[in-house]
Structures are given as structure tokens and as C-alpha cells.
Amino acid sequence: MNASEANLTLAAANATDAAMERPPTAADILSSVDNVVLATVLLLFSVATVFGNGLVIAAVVRERYLHTATNFFILSLAVADCLVGLVVMPFSAVYEVLEKQWLFGVNWCDVWRSLDVLFSTASILNLCVVSLDRYWAITDPLTYPNRMSNKRAIVLIATVWLCSSLISFPAIVWWRMDREGPVPDFKCPFTENLGYLLFSSTISFYLPLFVMVFTYCRIYRAAAIQTRSLKLGSKQVMMGSSELELTLRIHRGGTHGSGSSQEGGRCDESSCNRVASKNVRNFSFSRRLAKFAKEKKAAKTLGIVMGVFIVCWLPFFVVNLLSGMCRSCIEHEELVSAIVTWLGWINSSMNPVIYACWSRDFRRAFARILCVCCPRRVRRRYQATLRPRASQRFSSGRFYSSCALHHASNSCQKTYI
Template sequence: MDVSNLRENGLYNTTSETNTNLTEMSVVRGPIVVPMYQQAIIITMYSIIICLSVFGNSIVCYIVFSSRKMRTVMNFFIVSLAMSDILMAVLCIPLTFIANLVINSWPFGETMCPIVSFIQVVTVFMSSFTLVAISLDRYWAIVHPLRQKMTKQQACIVISVIWLLSVAIPLPTAIKARVHQYVNDSNAPYFCEELWENVTGQSVYNVLLLLFQYFFPLTILVFTYGKIILVLWIIKTPGEAVSDRDKRISISKKKIIKMMIVVVIIYAICWLPLHVITIAGDINKTFYNLPGMNIVWTASHWLAMSNCMYNPFIYCWMNAKFRNGFIKVFRCVTCGLPKPPRGIEMQQLRYHQSGAISVGNSFTTPYRSSSSNSEYTCLNGKYSGIAVSRGCRNTTVRFC
């Protein structure tokens, strides 16, 4: 993130004595020394983001690619979202918070400055554009169900376009970002910032970034999900099918929409404070001089960066398929030692059922299957019916 305004207004120290004579140069200080306890808090908080984001989003990608049933259009977009979060956590967060919040200088060289600044903007665009693509896909599928749905090949093309736009739009950041010193002195710290010759051009570019990163996507998301909520929960479609299959499909759609609405709400909340501070600082430079603004900016920056770690928890909480995938991964990592309570209960149920069937002669009478896989007709004898668990199905055994 660009913190040049913060430094210019005193939140980050680049020079020291200001009350000097014209013949006396200002004494140049090095980077601000952050107290150890503050460094420990900052490093811990950002390390939590990095670890949870990389771990959770990697599992999400593995779940989708390891199961053929999970390779749906919706999940392809979720993988794209997860990959952008991983890039943010690995390439951007560690370097930016160390440089801007721990040592208050850029120690990673001239080459890394434009790369890191550029990738950070790219990943934010990828996240926002992917959320928009998911909402539009759900919009067409639910509001216009008779129209042709997006195929997997089309989804891959859309994702490629999203990545291309995310790389193309913030190219000025890669061009303008560079390492520089505020004071021409060997002891002065180096900073990685965007340097524009035209202040008006910089302001216009910053406004466009805010609009395309946050406000335009958020407007589309509010419209699409608002319309979807209207169709699924409020408006009763005339002649709507009421079969069990249609009810299950409707419930499944509602669960997916609820999950994505939560993802969008978390995204909007996480990025809102930092964008508000940026807008207020662009309007009035003295805004950064308010007491405690350095703490407010740090907290807002952490909240914005933390957005990349929440989505896996949302999927696990609100989607049964992802939840089962997480359980399988954890069981694999822990060598299968912990088992979910439901699995233990099902094993005990199968054990008791198999034992009940094998005891006594009344349950060993041969029977033949009818046209239905779940019903059987006995050859002789009259016995009461029971339900037998066979593999993953409940098979009804009908006795004469």
C-alpha cells in the first residue's frame, strides 16, 4: 500500500529537526525504531494471516482438483479466488508489512519494489473481478434459468480474461513504483512508492483504482445478489414445481447463494476502512495528522489484508462438500487417527445391523430382488420387514 501521504504528514519519520537555520542542514535520521513489543504484535498478527491463507486456500484448490465431482463452473471461480489470495499472502503481505510497519524502510532492493507493488494491486483486482463473475453466473442461472448455462470451457475463458484485465489495469503502478529517498543523504532510509511527475494524473489514477477495485464491483454485487434474493426468497414463481427433487435443488441453490453473500459481505467490510482512509487523505492531507492515525491505518491495513484468509473457513462452514473435503484432508494429514463422530456412529450402526441379521434363522430366508434396487420379495416364509444398510445406501428388505 502507498503510505507516502502518511510519511509526508508525520506518521512516518524521514527527517528530523525542522527548526534549523538556512545555513544548517537538517539532521537526517534513519528509519523509525519500532518497539520490540509492537514488532512482536505486528509480526504475529500478519503471520496468522499468511499461515491461515496459504493453508486454507491450498486445501480449497486441492479439494476441487482432486475430485471430478467438484470440478464445476462455480468451483473453478472459487479456485481462481483462492489462488489470488495465496499470491497476496505469499508475495505481498510479508514484504509490505515488514517494510511499512516494522522497519519503516524498503530493504528488498530496487527490483522487488515495482514487482511487489504491482502484484498487490493485481491480486485485489483478481478477487473483486472473480466475485463479480460468480455473482453474474449465479444471476443468469437463477434469474434466467431457461438460458444456456456457462460451460467449464467458458468459465476458463472468463477466468483468463479476469487475470488479463487484472494485470493490464494496474500497469501504471509497475511503471511508477520505485525506490527513492526523501533526503539525498547516505543515512536516509529508502522507501518503495509510486513517483508521479503529474500530481493530477496520480489523483485520477488513484480514484480509478478505487472505483474499479471496490465501488463498481460492489455495486454489481449488490444488484445481482439483491435480484437473486428477490427471486429465491420473496417472489413465488407461478407453476413452480414442488417435487422432492426440485425442493432439494432449491435448497442447494439457497445454500450456495448464502455462502457467496457472506463472502461478499466479508470482502466489503475488510476493505472499507482502508478505502475510506485513502479517500479522506486524498481530499484533505491534514487528515493524516489526526491523533492515533498511525494505529488506525495499521489496523485498517491488517483488516484489508486479512480478507485473504476468511474464505476457506466460510466454505467449510456453509458447504457440506468442502467441509467433507477438509475432514478428509485433516484425516490424511493426521494419519487417520481422529474420525468425525458421525463416521463412528455409522460404523457402530452397521455393526449392530450386521449382527442382527446374522442371528437366528428368521432373517436368513433367501429372497430375490424385484424391479426396484431398494425392494426385495422373499421366496418363502412370512417375516416382518427391516432396513439393511448396504454400503452407502439404505436397502429396504421386504419379507412376505
């Protein structure tokens, strides 16, 4: 090999090294069809997350009938999920498409990682608070409205975001103190400190998971007992430390004899007044039964949310701990970490889909928002299909008893729905 050939070989090697050190350009990215497809899919996930959770936020803010404590928790959950799609996902999509090349500097790398921890932890803790809210509503329906006021809900939401902030932003100092050397150019590594991984995983996932599984097991047990009581025609209500069993026979139509003293449905005015008072109480009880059915359906919906949450986030936190304890135990560690991370973020886009499929109230609110640009005739026709019918207001054969006082005939009449 002569001197000119050696110089050409050295120049080619230097050019290759320079190409490896510089970040890929737009031409490099677009030259690969796989990168274009990957970028499109990841950005679609981001857009879907922002759009779906934006609908939930708009629905709760706009519709007054959604202004309940439970829906405030769902609003906080949607805000966290929306920020995941708006702030976290796009930068991660660029990072993955550029083949792990970070173009935004070390400082923004640390801030972005901490925001990821903040929003993801807030989303998980909001799910935990929602499960506790459903647990209190199902197991103690009489005292729940006084216990869970809007002010108390706001305090719980503020606590969720405060805890999430304490886990995320102070971690930047921890990460920088733990680093043994400078961060490589165009890289954005996550900390491998086992102490931080154990602490953050416990607070962000394993502790909320335990609370959610415990509460939903109790919810399922309480709902099963109350459903069995309803089928037998009785309803057990817990009131403080004492237990009061209220027997409410469920009628599905027809009439019910009132005894020999009121033969033929005739009664004097004092008897009618007593029956009217009793029927008012029965109406109150039937409203409680209808509310229990609604709470039970909401618990089922949020149970599905919890199941999807476990499927999406459990792989990430298992891999997260393994990477700190035994990094060599994971084959293709970068690829596996990217897959389980995006699987966790996809959970943020699934919650609005579940609400839309299972909640009539949210379907109605979504329709009102999405049909704003539609002609008025189309809006009215579509919204009429989502409006609850009178026969559905008291489901499962619940009855409304009314005593109509007719002074002329002095008669008492019961009406069953």
C-alpha cells in the first residue's frame, strides 16, 4: 500500500467517525422507510392521547352534570394523561426515530425525564384515588356524599400532584450527583441508581397497585352482596357502627293488596296520608337503589381501567427494576425498554376510550362537543339517542309508589313503574 492509498483510507475512516459522532440529518431519517413508519405510528399515539384526554377535560369543564367529585378525579387523570401525550411522547418519538440520538441538550434531557416521572406518577396516583373514591361510594353510600365533598376532592388531587412532584423534580439533583462521568454527546440516559429505582417504583406503581387491587376486591365483594340482596328483594344499608336491614319488595308491575281494612283500594284521608308518607320514603329508597346501580356500573368501568393499567404498566416497572439489579439479564435492553415504556404511555390514550364505551354521561358530553359544527337538526337527532328514557331512570324493576289523594272519591292508588 503506497502513501496515497494510506491517506485515502485514513480520510475515509475519519469521515466515518465524524458521521457516527454527528446526529442524523433529516435526509438520513427519510432515507429509511422503517423510520418514516415508526415516526408516523408514534406521533399518532401522541395525537390520539392529546385528543382523547382533551375531550375528557372539555366534557368535565363544560357539562355541569359532570361536576362531581369522581369526575374531578377523572379530570385530574385526564390532565396528567394529556400532558404525557403533549410533552413526553413527542420528544421520545424523535429520540427513537433518530436511533437514540438526543438533540436537545443535557439540561432539557433531565427536565424531560423528570416530567415523564411527574406525569406518569400523577396518572397512576389519580387512578389510585379514583379506586378509593369508588370504594367509599359502594361500601358506605349513606355517608359518602358528606365525606367526599368537592373541597375534599380538590385536596386529594393537590396531594396527588404534590407527591408526584416530590418524586420527580428533586430527582434531577440525585441523578446528577450519582453520575460517574459526563453524559455522552447526543445521549439522554435514565438513571441506573438502584435506590432511586426502588423508591420511585414503589411510590409510583407497587404501592398504588396494592391499594387498587385491595379496594376493587372489597368493591366486588360489597357489590356482590348488595346485588344478591336486591335479587331477594331486600337491601342492607350500613349506618355507622350499627346495621339496619331495609326490606323493600321489588315489584315489576301489577297491584298489591293493602289488607282487609282497605279492601278494594278505598281508604280514609288519614290512611292515605300515612300511605303517602310511606311511599315518599319508598321513593327515597328507590332512588338510593338506582344510585347504587349507577355506582356499580361506574365501579365496573373503573375496574376495566385498572385492568388496562396493570397490563400497560406492569412490564415497564418489572424491566425498570431488572435494569437496576441485573442489566445483563435483559437481552436487547434498549429495544425492550423502549417497547415497555411506550406500552405504559399508551395507557394514557386508553382511558378516554373506556369512558366513551362504558359511560353514557361521557358519551353524551363527547357527542355535544364533537357535534358543535354539525347542523342543529343532526345534533338534536343524535343527542336524542343518548338521552335516558323515563323507563331507564329506575332500572332493575325498581318502583315508584305514589298515593294520589282524590277528595271526591276519597281513594288511594299505587302506581308501579
